[in-house]
Amino acid sequence: MGDQEVKLLGVWASPFSKRVEIALKMKGVSYEYAEEDLSNKSPELLKYNPVHKKVPVLLHSGRPICESLVILEYIDETWKSGPSIFPEDPCARARARFLAKFMDEKCYPDIWKIGGSKGEEEREKAIEEATEHLVTLENELRGKKFFGGDEIGLVDITANTIALWLVVVLEMVGIKFLLKDKFPVIDEWINNYLDNSIVRETLPVRQDLLAYCRSVFQCSN
Template identity: 75%
Template sequence: MADQEVKLLGVWASPFSKRVEIALKMKGISYEYVAQDLSNKSPELLKYNPIHKKVPVLVHNGKPICESLVILEYIDETWKSGPSILPKDPYARAMARFWAKFIDDKCFPSIWKIRKSQGEEEREKAIEEAKEQLAILENELKGKKFFSGDEIGLVDIAANFIALWVGVVQELVGVELLTKEKFPRLCEWSDDYLNSSIIKETLPAKDELLDRFRAMFQRTD
């Protein structure tokens, strides 16, 4: 049953869609990828995610699962092949959920706020706020190669945005945020993560991502 029809509705440049692709590849699951245009949402997307109308959506045997972190847990619980995405220990699982949610609720909004800020004062405030969140993650990495230990797990996959997309935002906006001087552990983690074979083959090339976001920013400015 678990290895039947698997479809992923996603967007190429989305760190949230890429989370799901990474998890599927880690588990060795064959799937159909259905690219979406969020400026012209498909009937399929509206059918499978009528509440939020967002990607990613995993469709397994005709049943949709929405929200990337929920999907990652579903994949881990449904397919036992390949490495575990969440730890087996209940406390460690709870902590992994906590840090993944921290990344989504605190880190992602604070970093994106830099791009949206208006004026020097507002931007400086946004940068300081983002640095505070990154400093918390820097401390969480103490003594570990990945957030999950020696292998990539839920928190590392959730931190996709920090590993690749932060560098794109920095370059486009012209700020220094994630530097080896300020955040040596996070930078080392990012290098190890991006050089892992499944991650490397799944995430977009930085130059292509830069072009995509530059075009997007020009349309919205």
């Protein structure tokens, strides 16, 4: 299938859009990128994702694929030439899918709760909940460079939310050393992950994301 027919509708500050960009680059797929304005969604976004009206949407030869985890499966199945995003063994694949889902259903909402928390008590509770999930990830990573083993895989890509978005939110609320102090394995993984050239060139600049998060949460920290 021709790479020239690949288009991504995304948003620069969305960890979900960035997952798809990282996967396409890992596979060496050329693509056109269209930045969406979520306050004024494009007719293309509304046409191709009428159910959720959300980014990312991948268009391949005009056919839309929606939802970042679904798109990552599609990319791995469609472009076999690059490195595999999913492990070969069915049991390891299941574990990776489980953790990717866990990232979206548990970890990401908690990050947003920390950012949006009002007052000390609410913030403490949000951090406590997030901490419980971080323990799971810390144990999962122990003894490995990446969630995917020696190379970046599905869980690493979905964990964009931890590697940058959580870090920025923690900085915003004034506890930027939480990971370094309490989760040294995750902290080391973040360094390894951000050191990857594709990840580094794809994720937003930290200061830009920090400014964005401050504006979203109307926070003056």
